[in-house]
Amino acid sequence: MQDRSKRPMMAFPSLLVHMFPKIARMSPPLRASNEESPRPRIARAQGSHRAIHPLLAAFISRLLGWASMASSITQIRKSVLTLALPVTVSTLLQRTEGIAAVFLVGGLGATSIAAVGLGQLLAFIATTLVSGLSVGANVLIAQLWGARRAKDVGEAATHLLGLAAIASCSLMILGLSLNRFTMELLGAEHDVIALALPYSNFIFLVIPCTIFLQVLSSIIQGTGNTKTPMYALIAVNLLYLTMAYPLIYGLWGVPALGITGAAVAAGLAEGIGVVYLLWSCRSLLKRSLHIRRDLLRSTWQIGASVSGERIFQQAGIILYTKMVLLYGTVTYAAHQVGLSIESLSFLPGYGFAIAAATMVGQSIGAGKYVRAKMENWEANRLAGIAMASMGLLFFFFPYVLLRIFTNDEAVVELGTVFLRIVAILQVPLSLTMVLAGSLRGAGDTRFIMLATTVGMWGVRLPLAAIAGPWLALDVLFVWSAMIADWTVRMGLLLWRYRSERWKAIQVLR
Template sequence: MGGKIASLKVLKTDKSIKMIMALAIPAMLENTLQVFIGVVDTYFIGKIGTEAIAGAGITNLTMNMYIAFFLALGVGTTAIVSRNIGAANYEEANNAVKQSLIMGVFISLIFGTLNLVFSKNILMLLGAEEKVIQYALPYFLSVAVPSVFLCIMMILSSALRGTGDTKTPMKVVLIANIVNAVLDYVLIFGFGFGILGAGLATTLARIVGVVLLLKKIKSKETKIYLSLSNPWKINKNMLKSIIKISLPAAVERLIMRSGQLIYGGMIIKISTEAYVAHNIAGTIEAFSYLPGMGFGVAAATLVGQSLGARKDDEAKKFGWMAYFLATGFMMVVGMIFYIFAPFLAQLFTKDDTVIHLVVKVLRIIALFQPLLCATLVITSSLQGAGDTKFPMYVTLIGIWGVRILGVYILGMKLELGLVGVWLAYAIDVTIRGVILMIRFLKGNWRKISIG
C-alpha cells in the first residue's frame, strides 16, 4: 500500500513538472525573442550612425517608464484572469480583460498625447544634444506616440498567460520579430526613411502582434472569448481590483528604474571603464534572467489558478517547484558565466582593463543565481496570488536601503570600484531573496482577496 501511495506522489509530481515546463519554456522563448527585437533594431540603427543609436537609446529610456505601467497592468490582468479561470468563472475572467484594456488604452493615449505635444522638451530634459535630437525626434514620434499598441499587446499576452496559454504570445512575438526585421531593412534602406523607418517598423510589428492576439482571443478557442461587437461598459469594482494589484507592481518597477538611474550615475563617477564594464556585464547578465522570468510566468499562472480552484496547498507546491526548476536552469547559466567569463567579455570589448572588470563581475553574479532566482520566481508567485504590495516594499528596501547605500559605501567610500558595486548588488539580492522566500513559506498570500 505504501509503495502505491509513493508511486502516486511521483506521478503527481511528474505531472506538475510537465505543467510548469509546458508554460515556462514558451515564456522563456518569448522573453528571448523580446530581447532579440532590441538586438535587431540596434543592429540596423547602428548602420545609420552613432547619433542614431543615441537617439534610439534616449527614446527607450522614456519607453521603459511607460513599459513599467504596461507590465504592471499585465501583472494585474494575469492574477485576476488566472484566479477566475481556476474558479471556472470565465465571464469574470473575460470582464477582467476588457477592463484592463479600457484602462490600458486610456493610460497609453495620455502618454501618447504628452509625447506628441512635448516630444522635443522630453528629449531635451533627458539631456539629448541637438545632433542627437535630430535623430531621436522621428524615432520618438513613431515609437513613443503610438505606444497604445505595445500596451494592448502586453495586456492581451498577459491575459492569455493567465489562462495557461504561453505558446500563443511566443508565436506572436516570433512573427513580430520577423516583421520588424524585414521592415527595418526595407524602410531604413529600401525607402531611405533612416531612423524613422526603424521606428515605423517597430510600431507596425506591434500592430501585427495586436491583430494576431485579438484574432486568437476572438476565435472561441480560449477561455476568455473577447467579443468586440458587444458593448463594453466600465465596471468600477473590477477596475478597483485591477488597480489594487497593478499599482504596487507599477510602483515596484519605478522604484527599480529610479534606483538604477541613481547608482548608474555613481558608477560613472567611479570611472568610464567601470561604467562600460558595468553595462557589458549587465547585458550578459540579462540572459540569466530569462529562465527566472519564464518560470515566473508559469508560477504566477498556476498559483493563481490553484487559488481560484481553492487548492491552496497545490498553489504553494507549484510556486516552490517553479522556483527549484528555475534555479537549476539559472545555476547552469551561472556556471557558464564563471567558466567562460573571459571569453564572454572579449565578445564585447578588447580593452584589457574593462575585460578584467567584467570577468570579476560575472563571477560574482554566478555565485548568487539561486537568490536572484528567488527575486524573480517567488515575486511572480506572490503577484500571481495578488500579493503585490509585499514585493514592492521589499524592492524599496533592497534597492534604496541596501543597493544604493552599498554602492556608495563599498564602491566609492571604500574604493572597491565596480567590484564593490556588484557586491552591493549581491547583498541586495541575498536579503530580498531570503525575505521573499520567508513570505512565501509563511503562506499569508493565500488569504489575499482579489475582489
C-alpha cells in the first residue's frame, strides 16, 4: 500500500503548475516519483536527495546578495561614524580656543576684545593661504595608505612636513613684516592697533606650531586614525585654559602680559600638541634626503586648488558682509549672531566631509571604486540626517537659541528670519560639504574650486547686489541669496560625482 503521508508532497508541485502556468513554462517538466532522474551536471552534496529549483536558487542568491550588501553598509556606517565623530569634536575644540581667548580677555575691556579679534582675523587669513597643504596631506596619505604603499606613506609624510616648515616660515616673515600695514588697511583704530600689534606679532612667531598641528593631524587622519588628533586637541585646549589666565592677568608669580599672554599660552599649548603628534606618528616618518618630485606634484595638484577655493570663498564672504552692513548695526548684529549659531551645524558636516575624504581616498587607492561610492552615499545620508535635525531646531526654536546670545528684541526679531533661512539650506549644505569631501578624496579639487567660484561669485554676490545696493529690498532677499548659492553648488557637485569623471583623476604616480 502506498504511504499516504507522501501524497500531499507529490500533489503540491502539480498544484503550482495549475495555479502559475507561467512558472510551469519556465520550469523543467515535473517527473513522477518513480521516474529516473538524469545525472546532474554538478555533483550534489553528500546526503542531498533533491535538486534546488532554479527560481528558488535565484531567490536564495538574491537574498544572500541583499544580506551581504546590508552587512557591508552596516560596516561602512560604523566606519563613517568612527571617523566622523572624533573630527567633529576636534573641529569644536579648534573653535573653542579662539572663543576662549575672547572670553578670557573680556575683563580687560572692549578695546582688548577688538584687538584679539583683529589678531585672530589676520592669523585666519594667513592659514587660509596654506590650507591646501593640510587637505593635500589628508588625500595623498589616504590614497597611499589604501594602496598599501607603506614606504611611500612615510616619504610623503616627510615631504609634507618639509613643505609645512617652508610655508610656515614664509608666513611668519610675511606676517611680521605686514602686520601694522594690514591693520591700518582694514581701518582699525590706533588704540586697537597698539594692543593688537604685540599680540599678532607673537601669533605669527608661533604660527609654525599652528600649521604643523594642522598638517600632522591631516597626515594621521589620512591613515584612518581620527582619535589621536582629537586627543591632541583636547590636551592643547586644557593646557591653553590652564596657562592663559595666569599669563593674561599675572597669577602665581607670572607677570601680567595682557592680551599678549593669550598668544603666549596658545603658542606653548600648540607646541606641546605638535610634539605629541610627532611622537604618535614617528613610525610613519622616513629619514630621506631624496626629493620625490611625484609626491610634490601630487601635493601641489590637490593643495593649490584647495587654497584657491578657500581664498575665493573668504573674499566673497567679505564682500557679502559689506552688503549686509548697508542695512545697519542691528541687522549686522543679527547676521553675526545667526552665523555663530549656524556654525554649530557645520561641525557634523565638516566631520562627515573629512570621513568621506579619508574613506573614499583609501578605497580609490586600493582600487575599490564601488566601495568608494557606497562610502560617499552613507556619509551623505548620515550628514543629511544630522544637519536636517539642526535645521528643524533653527526653524522651530529660533527665539530660544537667539536668547542665549542676546536680549535685544530687534536683534532677536531679525535673527529669527536669518535662522529660518539657514534652516532651509541645511540639506543642500550637507550634500555640498560631503560631496566636496568625497571629490577631494578622489583628487578632484579643481572642480570644487570651480563650483565654489560659480556659487559665490556667479550666484550669491550678484543676487545680493541686485537685492541690496541696487533695488534696496528687504535684507530677507540678501540672505536668501545664500540658499541659491548652496543649491547651485550642490547641483554642480552632484552632477560631477554622478558623471564619475573623478575616476580618471590620478593622484598617485
